[in-house]
Structure formats: C-alpha cells, structure tokens
Amino acid sequence: xxxxxxxxxxxxxxxxxxxxxxxxxxxxxxxxxxxxxxxxxxxxxxxxxxxxxxxxxxxxxxxxxxxxxxxxxxxxxxxxxxxxxxxxxxxxxxxxxxxxxxxxxxxxxxxxxxxxxxxxxxxxxxxxxxxxx
Amino acid sequence: xxxxxxxxxxxxxxxxxxxxxxxxxxxxxxxxxxxxxxxxxxxxxxxxxxxxxxxxxxxxxxxxxxxxxxxxxxxxxxxxxxxxxxxxxxxxxxxxxxxxxxxxxxxxxxxxxxxxxxxxxxxxxxxxxxxxxxxxxxxxxxxxxxxxxxxxxxxxxxxxxxxxxxxxxxxxxxxxxxxxxxxxxxxxxxxxxxxxxxxxxxxxxxxxxxxxxxxxxxxxxxxxxxxxxxxxxxxxxxxxxxxxxxxxxxxx
Numbered sequence: 001x002x003x004x005x006x007x008x009x010x011x012x013x014x015x016x017x018x019x020x021x022x023x024x025x026x027x028x029x030x031x032x033x034x035x036x037x038x039x040x041x042x043x044x045x046x047x048x049x050x051x052x053x054x055x056x057x058x059x060x061x062x063x064x065x066x067x068x069x070x071x072x073x074x075x076x077x078x079x080x081x082x083x084x085x086x087x088x089x090x091x092x093x094x095x096x097x098x099x100x101x102x103x104x105x106x107x108x109x110x111x112x113x114x115x116x117x118x119x120x121x122x123x124x125x126x127x128x129x130x131x132x133x
Numbered sequence: 134x135x136x137x138x139x140x141x142x143x144x145x146x147x148x149x150x151x152x153x154x155x156x157x158x159x160x161x162x163x164x165x166x167x168x169x170x171x172x173x174x175x176x177x178x179x180x181x182x183x184x185x186x187x188x189x190x191x192x193x194x195x196x197x198x199x200x201x202x203x204x205x206x207x208x209x210x211x212x213x214x215x216x217x218x219x220x221x222x223x224x225x226x227x228x229x230x231x232x233x234x235x236x237x238x239x240x241x242x243x244x245x246x247x248x249x250x251x252x253x254x255x256x257x258x259x260x261x262x263x264x265x266x267x268x269x270x271x272x273x274x275x276x277x278x279x280x281x282x283x284x285x286x287x288x289x290x291x292x293x294x295x296x297x298x299x300x301x302x303x304x305x306x307x308x309x310x311x312x313x314x315x316x317x318x319x320x321x322x323x324x325x326x327x328x329x330x331x332x333x334x335x336x337x338x339x340x341x342x343x344x345x346x347x348x349x350x351x352x353x354x355x356x357x358x359x360x361x362x363x364x365x366x367x368x369x370x371x372x373x374x375x376x377x378x379x380x381x382x383x384x385x
Contacts, residue, residue: 012354012357012358012361012365012366013350013353013354013357013366013367013368014365014366014367014368015367015368016367016369018194018198019197019201019369019372021190021193021194022329023250023252023329023369024193024194024197025193026326026329027197027372027375028193028196028197028200028211028213028214028375029193029213029214029215030213031211031213031375031376031378032144032211032212032213032214032373032375032378033144033145033210033211033212033213033216033378034212034213035142035212035216035227035228060291060294062294062298062331063290063291063293063294063295063297063298064290064291064294065294065331066293066294066297066298066301066331067278067289067290067291067293067294067297068290069257069261069297070261070264070265070271070275070293070294070297071275071278071279071290073258073261073262073265129147129149129150129151129206129207
C-alpha cells in the first residue's frame with residue numbers, strides 16, 4: 001500500500017514532500033532577492049543560525065568525529081545490525097552541525113518543525129493565475 | 134493601542150497572478166497572502182505585526198512553502214526571508230517601480246521553469262571503508278589509535294580525521310561534478326551549492342522546465358542506480374528559483 005508520504009519513483013530516489021528546516025534555513029536565509037528597503041523587525045536568532053547552520057568542514061571537531069567513526073567501523077563490521085548502531089548512524093547523519101549558543105536554538109527549532117511538517121497542507125495554497133491559457 | 138504593522142514580501146510574480154484566498158504566510162491564520170500589482174509585475178505580500186519577533190520555524194517554513202507552491206504554478210522571483218516594508222504603497226514605490234523592467238524580464242525568462250535540488254549523501258560506512266581502502270596512511274593511523282584511550286591519541290586522531298576529511302572532500306568534489314554533469318542535459322541552469330554536512334556528497338540546484346521534470350527524475354534515477362549502496366539521493370522540487378535569482382540584486 002502506498003501513501004503520498006512515501007518516496008516516489010524508482011531507483012531509490014527520495015522525493016520528500018517537505019524540505020527539512022535545516023535546508024529551508026540554508027535556502028531562504030542565504031539565497032533569493034535582497035531588497036534594501038526593509039523596516040526594522042526583530043528577528044529570532046536568525047543571525048546565529050545563518051552564521052552557524054553551515055558546517056565548518058575543516059575543523060578539529062570534524063576531524064575527531066571522522067576519527068571516531070573510522071575507529072568504530074571495526075565494531076560495526078563485527079556486530080552489524082545492532083539496534084544502537086543503527087540509531088547512531090541515523091543521528092550522526094542528517095543534522096547540521098551547529099556550534100555554541102546557536103545549538104539550543106536550532107534543536108528547539110527542529111522539535112517544533114515536525115508539527116508543522118505533519119500538517120503539510122500549505123503546498124496546495126498556491127496563487128492562481130487570471131490569464132486564460 | 135493598535136499594533137504597528139508592516140508588509141512582508143515573499144516574492145515577485147507576473148502581474149496577472151492573484152493570490153489564493155486560502156493562502157497564509159508568516160503572519161499566521163489571520164493574515165491572508167495578497168498581491169500588490171504594478172504594471173506587468175506584482176509582489177506577493179501579507180500584513181505583519183511588527184511587535185511579534187519574526188523567524189520562528191513556522192515563519193521560515195511558511196515563507197518557503199508559499200514560494201514553492203507558487204513556483205509549481207507560475208514564475209516567481211523569491212525574496213530572501215525577512216523583507217518587510219512599511220506599507221503597500223512602499224512595495225510599489227521602493228520595490229516594484231524601480232525594478233519593473235528587470236523583474237519583468239527575469240519572470241519572462243523563468244516562464245514554465247522551476248528549481249529542483251539534487252541532494253546526495255554518502256552512506257557512512259560505505260564511504261569510510263572506501264576511504265580506508267584507498268589510502269595506506271589512513272589504515273596505519275587507524276591501527277595506531279585502536280584500543281587506545283582518546284586522550285593519549287589526540288594527535289593521531291586529528292591526523293586520521295584530517296586525512297579522512299581530505300579524502301571525502303576529494304570524492305565530494307568529483308561527485309558534485311558528476312551530479313552536475315548527469316543533470317546538465319535536462320537543465321537550463323546548474324549551480325552547485327556549498328557542502329552542508331560532513332557526509333554530504335553533492336548539492337546541486339537545477340533550473341529546468343516543469344514539463345521536463347520526468348526527464349530530470351530519470352537522470353537522477355540513473356545516477357542513483359549506478360551508485361546504489363554508496364549514495365542516498367533526494368530530489369527536492371519544484372522549488373522557487375532561489376539559487377538562480379542572486380544575480381539580480383537590487384539592494385547591492
């Protein structure tokens with residue numbers, strides 16, 4: 001049985017119906033038209049997020065994480081399939097790395113996001129065109 | 134005391150577009166998305182209470198959800214999150230009128246097109262095994278830290294991690310190039326994004342016709358089949374052309 005939430009298409013491509021918050025942050029805070037006529041509004045933690053949401057690939061932290069992953073690779077070969085290893089892989093994968101004070105913000109943000117995504121109805125509310133044809 | 138309000142701007146659309154009365158943006162349920170017209174172009178906007186801090190997860194997601202839903206139907210120039218003007222007339226005077234011809238030309242170019250993002254991640258153990266097999270020095274350092282306490286092997290760990298990082302980075306550059314080349318035949322534009330995670334293999338934004346989506350899906354499927362077990366591939370879209378409007382920068 002299939003639902004609209006399952007990945008579509010063959011070849012193992014995932015076609016998510018919603019983008020993750022991390023991807024949204026990367027996209028809409030970093031790209032798009034910039035206009036210079038803004039009024040002042042207070043932004044919630046946006047500066048922190050834009051600075052830190054992108055991973056610093058070449059950092060000692062990253063090196064140590066890679067070293068640990070390589071070090072643990074033996075264990076995963078010997079005891080493949082242990083539930084805790086699977087959990088570890090999932091967690092280590094998808095998150096953007098956020099440093100310091102932004103971490104709390106982004107994680108809190110991630111918690112709330114699931115509620116928003118579950119409703120998933122915004123997509124249908126697109127503007128219409130008056131034009132004929 | 135009445136709240137001070139501003140006009141939040143999502144994006145620029147052709148002048149013959151009208152908002153869905155049901156559409157809601159960052160203002161929440163009480164503020165519908167409307168359209169401010171000027172000449173052949175228009176801006177999608179909604180009223181915003183300026184006393185409320187902007188930038189909650191719901192704000193960010195509804196900004197993108199509205200733009201992406203729009204992009205699936207009509208051309209749209211997405212405005213970066215957080216653009217607020219004082220009132221509707223300011224949207225005309227400060228945004229639409231000064232850039233009318235430029236926006237109009239860009240929208241004509243985007244007619245029938247949207248952005249898609251191909252995002253590929255390495256399967257962790259697969260890429261690590263590949264990296265170890267590809268470099269005797271990595272294997273040597275791995276032996277050096279095995280069963281030793283973390284504190285005593287910090288330098289070796291950093292050296293090992295750095296070697297792994299460099300090896301993955303080299304693969305990432307090659308794979309990003311491979312993804313870009315794989316989709317180029319069905320794309321009007323290809324832009325590679327910066328890596329956003331240590332196991333990210335490629336993030337490539339593609340501008341293509343909405344009617345060419347099935348061809349794009351086939352190209353991505355072929356790539357995914359070739360790299361089964363090594364890469365996890367996601368295809369996002371249709372999206373507003375975020376990566377392709379940065380050349381138009383009226384504020385710069």
